[in-house]
Amino acid sequence: MGNGERGMGNGEWGTGNGEWGTGRMTRNTQYPIPNPQSPIPNTQYDRAALRGNPSFVWRAGQERRLAMILDAAPVRLERVLVDGCGVGMYVRALQEHAAELHGLDIEGEHLLGALENAPGAGLVLGRGEQLPYPDDSFDLVLSHEVIEHVQDDRLAAAEMIRVLRRGGRAVIFAPNRLYPFETHGHYWQGEYHFGNTPLINYLPDALRDRLAPHVRAYTRWGLLSLFVGQPVRVISHRQIFPGYDNLARRRPALGKWLRRITYGLEHSPLMAFGISHFLVIEKEMGL
Numbered sequence: 001m002g003n004g005e006r007g008m009g010n011g012e013w014g015t016g017n018g019e020w021g022t023g024r025m026t027r028n029t030q031y032p033i034p035n036p037q038s039p040i041p042n043t044q045y046d047r048a049a050l051r052g053n054p055s056f057v058w059r060a061g062q063e064r065r066l067a068m069i070l071d072a073a074p075v076r077l078e079r080v081l082v083d084g085c086g087v088g089m090y091v092r093a094l095q096e097h098a099a100e101l102h103g104l105d106i107e108g109e110h111l112l113g114a115l116e117n118a119p120g121a122g123l124v125l126g127r128g129e130q131l132p133y134p135d136d137s138f139d140l141v142l143s144h145e146v147i148e149h150v151q152d153d154r155l156a157a158a159e160m161i162r163v164l165r166r167g168g169r170a171v172i173f174a175p176n177r178l179y180p181f182e183t184h185g186h187y188w189q190g191e192y193h194f195g196n197t198p199l200i201n202y203l204p205d206a207l208r209d210r211l212a213p214h215v216r217a218y219t220r221w222g223l224l225s226l227f228v229g230q231p232v233r234v235i236s237h238r239q240i241f242p243g244y245d246n247l248a249r250r251r252p253a254l255g256k257w258l259r260r261i262t263y264g265l266e267h268s269p270l271m272a273f274g275i276s277h278f279l280v281i282e283k284e285m286g287l
Contacts, residue, residue, distance in 0.1 A: 058089055061243020065144070065173065066093050072236060072280040073097075073140050074169050081138045083128055083160060084146030088114025091121050098140070104131065128156035136165045143172045145276065147226075148184075148216040157226040164283040169235065172279040175217040176239050177201045179275045184215040223277050231284045239274030240266055 069090075077098045082091050085103030087110050095101050095118060102122040105111050111123050126132050128143075128150045141160045150156045160170045175183070182200040185193050188211070200208055201217045208217075224237065241262035248255025265271060 056087060056089075058093070059243065059245040060248070061245045062089065062093070064243060066090070068240075068278060069094070069140075069142060069171050070097060072169060072171050074167060074282075076167075077139050079138050080140045080142070081131075081133070081163065083131070083141055083143045083156075084149075085114055085123070086110045088116075088118035088121065088123070090142060090144060091118040091123075094142070095121065102133075102138075104128070127151075128159060131159045131163050133163045135162055136168075137163045139165060139168045141168070141170045143170065143174075145173050145175070147172065148175050148218070149214075153216065154226050158230060161227070161230045161232055161281075161283055166283050166285045169280055169282045170232075172223070172277070172281070174223055174277045174279070175215070176272075176274055176277050177217040177219045177222065178239075178273050179217075180273065181275075182212050182215075182217065183275070184212065186211045187213065218277060220272075220277070223279060227281060231286065232281045233284060235280040235282050237277065237279045238266065239271045240276055240278050241274045 079100045080094050080098045080102065082088075082094070082101070082103045085091050085105050086107075088103055091101050091103045091114060100122070101118065101120075102124070103111075103114055103118065104124045104126045105114070106125070106127055108125055111125060114121070114123050124132055128146065129152050141164055143156075143160060147153050147156055160172075164170060179201065181196040181198050183196050185195055186197045186200055187193070192214075197211075200211050202208075203211070220237070220239075224234070244255045244258050247258065262274075266274065
């Protein structure tokens with residue numbers, strides 16, 4: 001999505017059948033997958049705009065985010081769900097750290113890739129607003145650049161909490177409204193333009209949503225507000241800067257310099273302008 005880190009499918013529509021299979025993809029035909037209620041045409045670019053592109057490669061940016069995920073994970077890490085798993089890159093990476101990995105995504109084509117990339121994982125065609133798992137099922141739920149694409153982000157957030165066990169954690173990466181670029185492209189006169197577009201997210205909502213109707217970007221409170229009323233506590237919430245993997249591959253010295261500078265900014269008030277939110281929440285233990 002312009003930075004080599006954004007997007008892991010989106011968990012928007014779809015179904016799933018609650019089977020805890022391994023090494024296979026399941027779907028519940030009781031709930032047919034609807035067509036998106038959107039004026040966006042179904043071209044290759046437009047589908048990517050609406051639903052996001054997964055991470056197809058594993059580079060330094062993903063490795064850095066994996067370290068953040070593992071650092072935020074609960075001590076008990078047996079059963080993990082990647083909610084919007086795309087082609088399974090994070091499923092595969094987390095298989096080394098947990099006994100049981102599950103992945104869910106809206107795109108069957110992406111799940112076929114996940115079957116190859118993460119053999120042994122339980123993979124389900126489904127949507128984030130209707131997770132096909134029982135309550136209190138997972139120690140960790142990962143939502144990596146996904147929630148901005150779902151139809152109902154508040155319902156998707158509630159579903160993450162529902163399937164977490166008490167004391168389990170959700171790790172959420174989501175676009176930051178204060179980042180100077182919209183990395184999911186924009187629409188102009190009905191045509192989608194792929195790439196990084198400056199300053200769109202600084203516009204008032206009415207204008208911003210006309211240019212980028214296909215994706216959300218969150219303020220700090222906007223993201224936290226999705227979990228108001230849920231039995232959770234915030235463990236950590238900050239903003240992070242990109243991995244610059246594409247730039248580092250073409251111009252290694254410049255990429256290294258940018259990483260040093262911007263990763264340092266993550267320890268300053270300028271952190272607020274990072275590309276993504278990194279939110280860790282924990283389901284309360286209860287009575």
